[in-house]
Amino acid sequence: MERKNFLKSLFVGALSAPVVLAACSTDDADAVTPDTTGTTGTTGGTTSGNCSVAPTETEGPFPTKVPSSYVRSDITDGRTGHKLTARITILNSNNSCAALAGALVDIWHCDAAGNYSEYGGTGMQSTNYQAVHFLRGRQTTDANGLVTFTSIFPGWYSGRATHIHVHVYSANGTSLKVTQIAFPEGTGSAVAAVNGYTKGLSGYTINASDNVFSDGVSLELATVTGSTSAGFELSINLAVPA
Template sequence: MERKEFLRRGFLSALGSAAILPILGSCSKDSVDPTTTDTTTGTTTGTTTGTTTGSCTTTATETAGPFPTKTPGTLVMNDITSDRTGTKLTVKITIQNKNNSCAALANAIVDIWHCDAAGNYSEYGGSGMQSTNYTTVHFLRGRQTTDANGLVTFTSIYPGWYSGRAPHIHAHIYNSSGTSLLVTQIAFDQTICNTVYAQGAYKSHGLQDTTNSNDNVFSDGVTTELASFTGSVSEGYVLTHTIVVAG
């Protein structure tokens, strides 16, 4: 079964029963529609838009599946590159607390994970979803705790893509006690993707087959999920992004 078809149908059994609980569903809006309760206004918001309070808007909630990190607490590190090759990417994520006048949220736990230049994830494989077996390695996954400015910084490579999904990074935010605050995804600018994917480790895989506008996660808008970029292929890129949670 191709990964794109798996995403469309939400067919969990391809990963085996042992994987059903952690993945919650595929990377598809149709497979899961979590909601968060806005403790400031008393309203409830879903995945399509956030809720505005003061000068910030809560970041849209998205699914963590189908390749979430299995034991993120063991992957506390800044450099998550491992042995993967690709254009250098520095990921700078700032966490803001909507419930505290959008102030920076210190001591929040931030997990990120994404695929390699060929579109493969570590910790998974050998199935219809991903034929290459990377079940025993842990590249491009990491955890950091925000500083006083709400900032975490990771060193990685520019993510590749896989059929049926626009390029993206997954992020899961917890408070200092380990309580989950938000699961979301970070979207990429297509123009930069086109530049990166035409060279180096990405060239043989080609350009992505899915844009943000026809992606099954981002098609309803990326207002709160689109990252900003500076840099170049030769020097590497710096991704900056703010994620707003109800902390």
């Protein structure tokens, strides 16, 4: 699928105020709202038992080609940018949101300039990075369902808000969920602080106008703290049916 098939037109304007919500948070019992209807919510997530399942999203045109080859926690691979430590906790929606140990979690995202490794030299991405594998990696969740990656704060490209792709597999390699992580926006947010690196934010597509996140990001919105000088910390809980 070509990038033009799912990217929307550019949105130029002020960033919207951030909405800080956790997906199935274990820190706040009120963050998990039981729903016995089993229907799909406005974010595309569904309910299973008493736990809201992370929405299924597109892998996009740049998924990792051989994810099992990149078992590593530091996925920076020489790319420059503000440090980002991403802590992703995987919960089992089929087991009352208990931590899911032994799951395989792949992540990938663009660099500061908005380019992906393993692709390029085409109309979708002019810069050719087919021979390199930066900002991609896989980890296995620990007993608390946690994986931690060291990376850089993602840049942005036309038609998309800042985001990270996530693919969760069971221990035997069965696909459980493909989703994406959204970032809070607006004054005081990390997105505003990074300011698109050298590109700025003119032409940036906010979450509300992004064709992946425009139906709501309550189950995909990470908590992001830190600064450009000290680095940023991202945390999110994602519930998947396992």
